[in-house]
Amino acid sequence: MYQEAVASHLFQLNEETLAYFDKSSNLCLGKDVLKIFNQLTSEAVYERTGKFWRIRLETDQPGRQQ
Numbered sequence: 001m002y003q004e005a006v007a008s009h010l011f012q013l014n015e016e017t018l019a020y021f022d023k024s025s026n027l028c029l030g031k032d033v034l035k036i037f038n039q040l041t042s043e044a045v046y047e048r049t050g051k052f053w054r055i056r057l058e059t060d061q062p063g064r065q066q
Contacts, residue, residue: 002052003029038064 007027010018017030029037037044044053046065060066 001054002050003046004051 004027007019007029010029010033011020011027018033019030020028022028041053043056044064045056045060046053048065
């Protein structure tokens, strides 16, 4: 799941707590949205290079970011 696509969809709902632009003009998920997402998806990891979430693989390092 690509973070930008989700953030864009949430931003279109016109609710700044769901998605916002950071200081670098990147569209980001709201902190509360990300907190709930993390609680519901303990097996998901974030691929920083591709900016997307995916299911954890056996070869992944510990932690949420890969």
